[in-house]
Amino acid sequence: MTRIAYFGLPLGALLLEKDGAELTLAALSPTDAPGRRRLDRILGDRVLDARDFDDPRAFERAVEGRLAEAPPELIASWYFTRRLPSRWLDRAPLGAIGVHPSLLPRYRGPNPFFAAIDAGDVVTGVSVHRLVERYDEGDVLATETLPVDERTSWELARALDRPSLRLLRDVVRRIRGGEPLAAAPQNEALAS
Numbered sequence: 001m002t003r004i005a006y007f008g009l010p011l012g013a014l015l016l017e018k019d020g021a022e023l024t025l026a027a028l029s030p031t032d033a034p035g036r037r038r039l040d041r042i043l044g045d046r047v048l049d050a051r052d053f054d055d056p057r058a059f060e061r062a063v064e065g066r067l068a069e070a071p072p073e074l075i076a077s078w079y080f081t082r083r084l085p086s087r088w089l090d091r092a093p094l095g096a097i098g099v100h101p102s103l104l105p106r107y108r109g110p111n112p113f114f115a116a117i118d119a120g121d122v123v124t125g126v127s128v129h130r131l132v133e134r135y136d137e138g139d140v141l142a143t144e145t146l147p148v149d150e151r152t153s154w155e156l157a158r159a160l161d162r163p164s165l166r167l168l169r170d171v172v173r174r175i176r177g178g179e180p181l182a183a184a185p186q187n188e189a190l191a192s
Contacts, residue, residue: 010035012078
C-alpha cells in the first residue's frame with residue numbers, strides 16, 4: 001500500500017481514504033470546508049488542521065514532525081492554500097502532485113476562476129501537476145476541460161470541484177498501481 005501525505009480540503013482526503021489509500025497525514029487548509037469532523041473520526045490523530053495553530057510556523061513544525069514519524073511515499077494536494085516547501089516535497093520518493101483549477105500554465109496562482117472569466121475564456125479546466133518548489137510550475141500529468149458558460153467566479157469554482165476530484169483520484173490510483181504517467185512540461189510562453 002502506498003503511504004500518502006495529503007494537504008488540502010477534507011473532501012479530497014475523505015475520497016482518497018474511501019478509495020483505499022493509506023493516508024499517513026491529512027494536513028487541512030485553514031479555510032472552512034465540510035468534512036472535517038468526519039475526517040477526524042476516520043483518521044484521528046493523523047489530521048492536522050491549520051486552523052488549530054495560531055502561528056503558521058507551529059503548524060509547519062507539526063507537519064514536519066508527522067512527515068518524519070511516517071514518511072510518505074507520495075504527497076497529494078487538493079486546494080491547499082499554502083505553497084508546500086521543497087523540503088517536504090523531497091521526502092516522497094513517488095513525488096508530489098497537486099490539483100490546480102485551470103489549464104496550466106494558464107492562470108497559475110490564486111483565483112484562476114476570476115481570471116478565466118475576466119479574460120473572456122470560453123473553456124477552462126483543471127490540471128493535475130507535479131508539485132515543485134515554484135508555485136504551479138511542475139509538469140502536467142492530467143487535465144480535464146469545462147466550458148466557462150455564464151458562470152460567476154464562485155459558480156465556476158464549484159463547477160470545477162467534481163472534475164478536479166475525479167482527476168485527483170484517478171492520478172493517485174494510477175500512481176498507487178505503479179502505472180507510468182506521461183508528464184508534459186509546461187510551455188512558459190503560454191503562462192499567464
